Structure formats: structure tokens, C-alpha cells
Amino acid sequence: MTDQPVDPIPDPWPAPRPHDPVDRVVSLPGSKSLTNRALVLAAIADGPSVVRRPLRSRDTLLMAAALRSLGTSVEDTDGDDGSGHWAVTPGTWDRDADVDCGLAGTVMRFVPPVVGLARGTVAFDGDPHMRQRPVGQMLAALGALGVRIDDGGREALPFAVHGTGSVPGGTVTIDASASSQFVSALLLAGARYDHGVDVRHVGKPVPSLPHIEMTVQMLRQRGVAVDDHDPNRWAVAPGPVKAVDDDIEPDLSNAAPFLALGAATGGRVTVTDWPALTTQPGDELREILTLMGCEVTLADGDLTVVGPDRLQGVDLDLHDVGELTPAIAALCALADSPSHLRGVAHIRGHETDRITALATELGRLGADVTEREDGLSIRPATLHGGTFRTYADHRMAHAGVILGLAVDDVLVEDIATTSKTFPDFAAAWSDAVHGTSR
Numbered sequence: 001m002t003d004q005p006v007d008p009i010p011d012p013w014p015a016p017r018p019h020d021p022v023d024r025v026v027s028l029p030g031s032k033s034l035t036n037r038a039l040v041l042a043a044i045a046d047g048p049s050v051v052r053r054p055l056r057s058r059d060t061l062l063m064a065a066a067l068r069s070l071g072t073s074v075e076d077t078d079g080d081d082g083s084g085h086w087a088v089t090p091g092t093w094d095r096d097a098d099v100d101c102g103l104a105g106t107v108m109r110f111v112p113p114v115v116g117l118a119r120g121t122v123a124f125d126g127d128p129h130m131r132q133r134p135v136g137q138m139l140a141a142l143g144a145l146g147v148r149i150d151d152g153g154r155e156a157l158p159f160a161v162h163g164t165g166s167v168p169g170g171t172v173t174i175d176a177s178a179s180s181q182f183v184s185a186l187l188l189a190g191a192r193y194d195h196g197v198d199v200r201h202v203g204k205p206v207p208s209l210p211h212i213e214m215t216v217q218m219l220r221q222r223g224v225a226v227d228d229h230d231p232n233r234w235a236v237a238p239g240p241v242k243a244v245d246d247d248i249e250p251d252l253s254n255a256a257p258f259l260a261l262g263a264a265t266g267g268r269v270t271v272t273d274w275p276a277l278t279t280q281p282g283d284e285l286r287e288i289l290t291l292m293g294c295e296v297t298l299a300d301g302d303l304t305v306v307g308p309d310r311l312q313g314v315d316l317d318l319h320d321v322g323e324l325t326p327a328i329a330a331l332c333a334l335a336d337s338p339s340h341l342r343g344v345a346h347i348r349g350h351e352t353d354r355i356t357a358l359a360t361e362l363g364r365l366g367a368d369v370t371e372r373e374d375g376l377s378i379r380p381a382t383l384h385g386g387t388f389r390t391y392a393d394h395r396m397a398h399a400g401v402i403l404g405l406a407v408d409d410v411l412v413e414d415i416a417t418t419s420k421t422f423p424d425f426a427a428a429w430s431d432a433v434h435g436t437s438r
């Protein structure tokens with residue numbers, strides 16, 4: 001062990017290592033990004049609707065709680081197939097409220113623009129690290145659109161939004177290079193502003209563009225006119241948001257560790273209900289894992305990955321799919337040729353500074369890693385056991401358990417942090433690795 005002396009880690013979790021190549025079929029919970037968009041749009045819609053098979057994890061429960069605190073009804077209901085749904089009924093938003101953002105970017109960014117439509121003062125705060133995550137550009141844009149914000153000059157949490165019941169809206173320029181969620185947030189609320197919104201981005205390229213396409217697609221499904229013809233500009237026409245029942249797809253980003261289980265063990269993993277067409281960036285895993293030497297097939301809604309004898313390194317720009325970086329970096333550390341992961345400077349503003357965290361923790365287990373301003377270079381090395389720190393980041397925990405597939409005695413700190421986007425991840429992971437929950 002090469003651990004430096006540091007604070008003791010509570011309950012590090014022994015990452016399970018399979019004895020033989022696995023052969024598993026896995027069904028995943030719903031998408032965080034789709035669930036939280038569906039909830040926001042249902043809350044500002046022109047009637048009641050149902051969010052079917054939503055993700056119920058910390059991020060989405062926080063979103064449901066935020067919308068309830070404004071005066072929206074979000075109730076459990078059973079579907080015909082026995083699965084749990086959420087019935088959402090828009091309400092009168094006429095009260096002061098407190099919103100806990102936890103560590104959810106979607107709550108901190110998507111809720112303030114709709115609070116402009118409420119009558120009341122809403123105070124926002126979150127986990128300690130949430131106060132470091134970027135939101136200032138978005139608050140400034142909201143101010144320019146006519147929403148009164150009080151952030152005490154911090155350009156970060158905690159802040160208060162003073163809703164007056166309507167928002168003028170109009171044209172606004174924003175630097176969204178820190179997060180695509182700034183743009184998605186303004187678009188989600190924009191149809192309900194008096195003049196709609198016309199958002200123009202100026203600055204370094206906007207990351208995670210598939211997530212903006214997801215927003216645009218969901219708005220159009222609800223009858224909202226969106227012009228996204230020109231690059232770096234999105235215009236939402238004013239008008240009603242139609243109430244639409246929505247089926248939430250499985251979370252394809254959370255598929256990453258499970259597909260990695262096939263990839264890293266030379267085994268076979270099938271994820272069920274993989275959508276044929278999707279805006280989720282996790283769909284890119286099909287191409288990425290193919291480049292790493294896996295055999296990847298999508299047939300009748302089943303995505304199957306068969307791992308190679310030896311994983312190949314990759315040279316990838318992950319700018320559009322930054323949230324996949326921790327899982328891919330872990331796989332790269334198990335590959336037998338070098339990898340370069342580029343274009344993800346913005347993930348330094350995610351749940352933790354993911355570039356530094358990955359360089360530190362992969363390095364702690366013996367990986368040969370160079371931290372770059374916008375990514376990581378990873379060369380083959382012999383890894384060893386040790387404690388993998390997760391910095392309250394669910395996707396760091398995914399990286400840790402992936403390493404544990406191929407390295408003895410990997411302990412993952414705070415495995416419960418995975419509850420941000422995946423209920424009972426540890427049990428689902430043990431089940432997938434060993435074929436039985438333990």
C-alpha cells in the first residue's frame with residue numbers, strides 16, 4: 001500500500017471481484033436527466049400528467065421535494081404493470097419556500113428559472129461542495145431576463161429567488177462553457193415567460209450538447225416551439241407547455257459500470273430496455289467500448305457487451321459526454337495500451353474536481369496517470385489494492401468498483417454516495433458481479 005497518512009475513512013466497501021468471466025442480464029433504474037426534466041415540465045404544464053417509471057434516487061427526490069415546496073402535487077401512483085409512477089399536478093405557486101439542492105446540478109440550475117413564475121421568495125442551498133459548483137452565469141442571465149435574485153455577490157449558493165408571478169424573458173447572452181445545464185435551465189422555463197427566451201452562448205464551446213438536445217426534444221414533445229437552427233443559439237417561443245405522460249428510459253450513463261463488468265472481465269453483460277433512439281449521452285458507450293476492443297450488439301432492445309481478452313487504450317474527446325469520464329478512465333487504467341481522455345475541463349466543476357480526483361485515486365492504486373488541464377493520460381501499469389476515495393461523487397464510486405473487478409483488495413470509500421442517481425447500487429453491483437445479492 002502506498003497510502004499517504006490521511007483522515008480515517010468510514011466503512012470502506014470491499015469491491016467485489018468475480019472469480020470467472022461473468023454472464024449477466026441487468027435492468028437499470030430510470031434516467032436522472034430525463035426524470036428531472038419531466039418533473040419540471042410537468043410542474044409548469046397546462047394540466048396533470050404522469051411520469052412513468054421515474055428514477056427515485058437522491059437527485060430526483062430532491063427535485064420532487066423542491067417542486068412540492070412551491071405548491072406542486074407529486075404523488076406516488078401504480079402503473080398497470082405494477083411499476084411505481086409519479087402523478088404530477090401543477091398547483092398555485094404562492095408561498096415562500098426553501099429548496100435543498102443536495103449535490104444535484106439539475107436542482108440548483110433547473111428550479112430557479114421556474115421560481116420566477118411563482119409568487120414568493122425561495123431560498124436555495126445544498127451540500128457543502130454544492131456551494132463550489134458554478135451557477136453565477138446562469139443567475140446573471142436570469143437577472144437579465146427579469147427575475148430578481150439575491151446571491152449576496154457570491155455568484156454561488158446560497159441564493160434567493162424572488163418570484164413575482166411572471167417573467168418578461170426575451171434575448172439573453174450567456175457563457176455556458178462551465179455547464180450545458182445553464183442553457184437547459186433557461187429553455188425549460190422559457191415558454192412560460194412573456195416573450196419566451198432567446199439564449200445565445202458566447203465563450204468556449206458548451207459541453208454536454210446531447211443534454212441540450214434532450215431538453216429541446218422534450219419541449220417539442222410538449223408542443224413548445226424551439227428554434228435551434230443556428231449553433232450556440234436556442235430560441236423558445238412563448239406558449240403553453242402541454243401536459244404529456246412520459247416513459248422514462250433507463251439511465252444509460254449508469255449503465256457504464258455494468259457494461260464495464262463485461263468489458264473488464266472478458267465476460268458478457270446485457271442491459272435490457274436500451275432505447276433504439278435516444279438523446280442520452282450514455283448511448284456513446286456503444287462506440288467507446290467497441291474502440292476498446294469489446295463486441296457490442298444492440299438487438300430487440302438488449303445491449304450486449306462481450307469483453308475482449310485484453311482491453312485497448314483509447315484517444316477520445318469526451319466533451320459531449322463528460323459524465324462518462326470516471327468509468328472510462330477506470331477502464332483505461334485496466335487497458336494494455338495508453339489512453340488520452342480530452343476535452344473535459346468542465347468536469348472539474350462536477351460533484352468534485354473529477355480530473356484531479358481521478359488522477360489522485362487511480363494513481364493511489366498504482367496507475368500511471370498524468371493530469372492535464374482538460375483531461376487525463378493513462379498508461380498501462382500494474383495496479384494494487386488500496387482504498388479508493390470518492391469525494392461524495394457517485395461516479396468516482398463507479399470508477400472504484402470497476403478497478404475492483406480486476407484488482408484484489410480494492411476498498412471503495414462511502415459506497416452509499418451512489419444513491420445520488422442509483423438506489424441500492426451496492427446490492428445491484430454485488431448481484432451483477434456474483435450473480436446474487438450479498
Ligand SMILES: O=C(O)C1=C[C@@H](OP(=O)(O)O)[C@@H](O)[C@H](O)C1
Nearest residue numbers: 033179180181207208211322323
Ligand atoms: O442536463 C443534464 O441532465 C446534465 C448535463 C450535464 O451537465 P454538464 O453540462 O454540467 O456537464 C451532465 O454532466 C449531467 O450529469 C446531467
Ligand SMILES: C=C(OP(=O)(O)O)C(=O)O
Nearest residue numbers: 103104105106323350351
Ligand atoms: C455531473 C453530474 O451531475 P449533476 O446533474 O449534479 O451535474 C453527473 O451525474 O455526473
